[in-house]
Amino acid sequence: MIKKRILVILGLICGLIIVADMFLSIPWLDEIGHILLEGTIIIGGMAVLAGVINLLYHNAERLEEKSSRPGAIITLICLLGTFVMGVLPNASTRLWTYEYVLIPLQSTFTAILIFYVMETAFLHFHTKGIEAALMLGTCLVLLFIQLPISASISPIFVSLRQWLYASPIAYGARGILIGTAIGVATSSIRLLAGKNTIAEAEE
Amino acid sequence: MLITLTTEPGTIGLIVACALTILVLIGLINRKVSLFSQHILVGITAGYVGAVVWRQVLITRLALFLQEPAAYWYYGVFILIGLALFVRTTPGISGLARIPLILLVSVGAGLALGGTLSGTLLPQTEATIKSLSPDAYGSGLSGTSFALDAVIMILCTISTLAAFHYISLHGRGLPNALERISSGLGRMGKAVIAIVLGALLSGALLTFYTLLLERIDFLTVGIPLIIEQVGL
Amino acid sequence: MTICPFCQASNKPGAEQCKSCGRHLTTMQCPHCGATNSIQDLYCVSCFSLLHPTAETEKALAASPKVISAEPDQTEEKASEPELTDDQTDKQAMHPAAPIEDDFAQEQLPITSISSTEESSWPQLVPSPDDELGNIDDILDINTRTMEQPDSSAPGYRRPTSRENQLARLWQQIGIKHAPMDEGRHNLSESQEKRTTPRQRFLIYILTFALALLPFLTKGQITDALTTDESASGLLASELAIVPTDQPVLISFDYDASYAGELLPVAKNVLNTLVVRQVPVLTMTTRTTAADMSALVLSSLEADTLSVEWTDLGYTPGQTGLRLLAQSWQAAFPLCTTESTQNATQVSRVLVFSDSLETSLAWIELFGSQVDIPIQMVVTERIYPLLLPYEDSGQLDLLVSGVSATPDEESQIRGSDASLFLLVGVLVLAIWGTWTKSHESVGR
Numbered sequence: 001m002i003k004k005r006i007l008v009i010l011g012l013i014c015g016l017i018i019v020a021d022m023f024l025s026i027p028w029l030d031e032i033g034h035i036l037l038e039g040t041i042i043i044g045g046m047a048v049l050a051g052v053i054n055l056l057y058h059n060a061e062r063l064e065e066k067s068s069r070p071g072a073i074i075t076l077i078c079l080l081g082t083f084v085m086g087v088l089p090n091a092s093t094r095l096w097t098y099e100y101v102l103i104p105l106q107s108t109f110t111a112i113l114i115f116y117v118m119e120t121a122f123l124h125f126h127t128k129g130i131e132a133a134l135m136l137g138t139c140l141v142l143l144f145i146q147l148p149i150s151a152s153i154s155p156i157f158v159s160l161r162q163w164l165y166a167s168p169i170a171y172g173a174r175g176i177l178i179g180t181a182i183g184v185a186t187s188s189i190r191l192l193a194g195k196n197t198i199a200e201a202e203e
Numbered sequence: 204m205l206i207t208l209t210t211e212p213g214t215i216g217l218i219v220a221c222a223l224t225i226l227v228l229i230g231l232i233n234r235k236v237s238l239f240s241q242h243i244l245v246g247i248t249a250g251y252v253g254a255v256v257w258r259q260v261l262i263t264r265l266a267l268f269l270q271e272p273a274a275y276w277y278y279g280v281f282i283l284i285g286l287a288l289f290v291r292t293t294p295g296i297s298g299l300a301r302i303p304l305i306l307l308v309s310v311g312a313g314l315a316l317g318g319t320l321s322g323t324l325l326p327q328t329e330a331t332i333k334s335l336s337p338d339a340y341g342s343g344l345s346g347t348s349f350a351l352d353a354v355i356m357i358l359c360t361i362s363t364l365a366a367f368h369y370i371s372l373h374g375r376g377l378p379n380a381l382e383r384i385s386s387g388l389g390r391m392g393k394a395v396i397a398i399v400l401g402a403l404l405s406g407a408l409l410t411f412y413t414l415l416l417e418r419i420d421f422l423t424v425g426i427p428l429i430i431e432q433v434g435l
Numbered sequence: 436m437t438i439c440p441f442c443q444a445s446n447k448p449g450a451e452q453c454k455s456c457g458r459h460l461t462t463m464q465c466p467h468c469g470a471t472n473s474i475q476d477l478y479c480v481s482c483f484s485l486l487h488p489t490a491e492t493e494k495a496l497a498a499s500p501k502v503i504s505a506e507p508d509q510t511e512e513k514a515s516e517p518e519l520t521d522d523q524t525d526k527q528a529m530h531p532a533a534p535i536e537d538d539f540a541q542e543q544l545p546i547t548s549i550s551s552t553e554e555s556s557w558p559q560l561v562p563s564p565d566d567e568l569g570n571i572d573d574i575l576d577i578n579t580r581t582m583e584q585p586d587s588s589a590p591g592y593r594r595p596t597s598r599e600n601q602l603a604r605l606w607q608q609i610g611i612k613h614a615p616m617d618e619g620r621h622n623l624s625e626s627q628e629k630r631t632t633p634r635q636r637f638l639i640y641i642l643t644f645a646l647a648l649l650p651f652l653t654k655g656q657i658t659d660a661l662t663t664d665e666s667a668s669g670l671l672a673s674e675l676a677i678v679p680t681d682q683p684v685l686i687s688f689d690y691d692a693s694y695a696g697e698l699l700p701v702a703k704n705v706l707n708t709l710v711v712r713q714v715p716v717l718t719m720t721t722r723t724t725a726a727d728m729s730a731l732v733l734s735s736l737e738a739d740t741l742s743v744e745w746t747d748l749g750y751t752p753g754q755t756g757l758r759l760l761a762q763s764w765q766a767a768f769p770l771c772t773t774e775s776t777q778n779a780t781q782v783s784r785v786l787v788f789s790d791s792l793e794t795s796l797a798w799i800e801l802f803g804s805q806v807d808i809p810i811q812m813v814v815t816e817r818i819y820p821l822l823l824p825y826e827d828s829g830q831l832d833l834l835v836s837g838v839s840a841t842p843d844e845e846s847q848i849r850g851s852d853a854s855l856f857l858l859v860g861v862l863v864l865a866i867w868g869t870w871t872k873s874h875e876s877v878g879r
Contacts, residue, residue, distance in 0.1 A: 078246025086254020175363020322800025
């Protein structure tokens with residue numbers, strides 16, 4: 001069994017090399033960083049493949065249950081069919097699947113989110129509390145001032161839109177991004193220090 | 204605008220695309236249909252992603268390794284390490300799977316840390332540091348307006364950060380004055396966050412609404428075309 | 436006849452789905468972990484949390500006592516309150532004597548404050564000797580306390596097994612002292628309180644669908660489409676007009692099929708403009724589900740414009756791929772060699788079509804911070820506000836959203852009406868929601 005401490009040290013070294021490589025220009029460091037990144041791409045690819053195989057295995061198991069059999073059959077047929085079409089050298093079948101199956105499916109699944117957003121608008125858009133009112137107000141104002149009709153009422157709406165996006169929204173978003181970046185940096189340092197690395201690996 | 208009519212589509216393709224679009228829309232009110240379409244989506248997406256990774260990531264590098272093992276020796280090493288992922292459930296050697304996972308996690312963390320520092324934290328902090336003096340921006344109203352904008356920027360950014368800060372430090376026995384400043388800024392920051400969230404919400408509404416319009420547009424053009432091509 | 440446990444509607448015997456609310460009558464998802472359970476299960480097979488929370492159990496949990504009698508009292512069971520339904524989501528309205536807040540406040544009481552001598556009609560929780568969790572209380576030194584009382588009048592009710600009792604009680608003990616069960620129950624109550632009724636949901640869906648159909652009927656007659664030079668599409672067009680023709684442009688299609696409706700028309704327009712101007716183009720993607728997007732866009736171009744130099748580099752995976760791209764062309768795309776360029780620094784600009792904040796940030800942080808090349812982005816309206824700071828700081832050369840940059844005149848005209856309808860729709864729903872909320876408050 002590989003010692004956990006060795007794994008933590010290995011992870012720390014790899015992470016530090018990647019970070020150092022971004023700030024320093026040393027040929028041997030570049031070379032090692034380059035190899036590590038290429039390796040991560042390969043391992044990441046194999047992890048995706050392992051996920052697909054896991055899905056395949058899971059659905060094959062579900063074939064034994066009567067209630068979930070139809071769903072499992074559909075998933076298996078679609079998965080295997082698309083995979084085979086995808087790895088074949090002939091690109092036309094792959095493009096056909098992409099254009100006529102994947103795009104309509106994914107696009108419509110995302111499009112129907114508007115129904116759920118509208119349902120949420122009904123549930124939560126009551127002006128209860130100043131922040132909720134502010135959020136609703138901003139949303140409605142932005143929807144209104146981007147209408148051509150608002151510009152014909154008064155050109156001030158065009159300026160208002162530009163100012164809102166250039167000033168409070170951009171600056172507020174900057175605060176959010178900096179706050180998030182601090183969180184990401186802290187989590188990354190914790191991971192590199194081995195605080196959560198093993199737990200992640202165990203997962 | 205219409206996606207599917209760009210490549211001389213076959214009638215079968217149009218029929219399939221229209222049928223799938225309608226199927227997903229019906230799924231809104233019928234759970235069985237929704238589940239059916241979800242199974243198709245999961246299968247198709249997983250198969251497609253698997254094929255792309257196989258074709259464009261793994262096979263290309265494996266081929267290079269086999270052609271020139273001396274130049275691309277590390278491809279071979281990492282393919283071997285990656286294979287350890289598949290023994291995760293094998294008793295006795297399951298621990299080997301930790302090696303590729305630790306590499307993935309640590310390189311990911313390194314990229315996130317380096318990228319965040321060099322791409323967001325430093326440049327965005329630098330962009331926040333602006334002079335508050337109107338003279339720095341020129342004379343007259345223009346200079347004053349730029350200075351006012353700088354004040355708004357600093358207030359918005361710092362108060363938003365304070366909102367994060369306030370949440371975590373609230374009630375931890377800070378000195379009164381500090382607590383009051385932190386609380387006031389935090390409240391202002393929450394208001395600024397609410398404005399940003401309002402903008403994000405309007406953006407999400409517009410995006411999803413546009414997608415629905417595009418789908419309906421697709422059906423309104425596609426269905427008559429199918430009828431025409433089939434000769435009904 | 437089968438009674439739906441959620442809305443109490445009558446259904447045909449053996450029906451799998453409720454004809455009224457559409458929910459499954461044979462299976463249900465755990466509100467805590469999402470695992471699928473049989474409707475007859477009292478506790479989740481995965482996390483062992485209670486699947487059928489009732490007002491009675493909430494009230495009982497707060498006020499009541501513990502355990503250990505023999506069999507449940509059938510008379511009391513029959514008298515137990517019905518389950519919450521979609522139409523009766525407000526627990527306080529049903530049980531004014533047991534407000535939600537009070538439930539939670541009382542749950543925080545120390546376990547020792549609960550009498551162990553009060554009579555109870557609840558199932559016995561004495562572990563069987565062969566149960567592997569038989570002496571878990573001794574191990575964890577947990578005081579004996581009652582488990583939540585199930586609603587035995589619910590359809591398909593069955594008594595929990597000994598093991599289920601043990602595990603549920605264990606979870607509950609943890610929940611009282613710490614967070615998981617407590618938070619789960621709180622969230623559950625909140626979600627129940629804020630759920631729409633099937634009727635409301637149906638009306639909202641009809642309204643939304645009508646909003647999406649109306650622009651096709653009005654065809655821009657309600658509002659005028661005013662596309663000025665200051666609009667985003669104008670900005671993008673003026674940027675494309677000054678792209679040098681002696682250096683290639685790198686275009687990354689980083690949006691998956693989901694957002695093709697918003698970004699694909701813009702992408703086609705951009706590509707067409709560049710190709711007509713004889714600008715060499717390199718295409719790539721960092722998203723697996725967009726691997727064929729460039730081929731799709733290419734196929735939409737006029738055949739006579741394809742004489743221009745065009746190379747599809749293919750797919751490189753996300754963050755890692757972009758970091759490699761900043762270092763070496765060959766590393767990111769091992770099999771792809773281009774004559775015009777040896778690495779990314781030789782392109783005049785990078786144009787990214789993105790639907791994800793993560794991908795956009797990867798471009799800015801891992802590529803833009805390392806290579807001095809202007810990055811221009813066309814993104815979905817959804818993530819547009821969060822990228823504004825990068826345009827302000829100069830890290831992005833140009834930022835436009837797909838909705839505002841759509842090149843299609845018909846879409847623009849229809850879009851102006853559509854935006855108006857969307858605004859009206861959101862306003863109507865907000866007013867309706869507020870009115871319903873205040874109406875419920877008055878009812879209470």
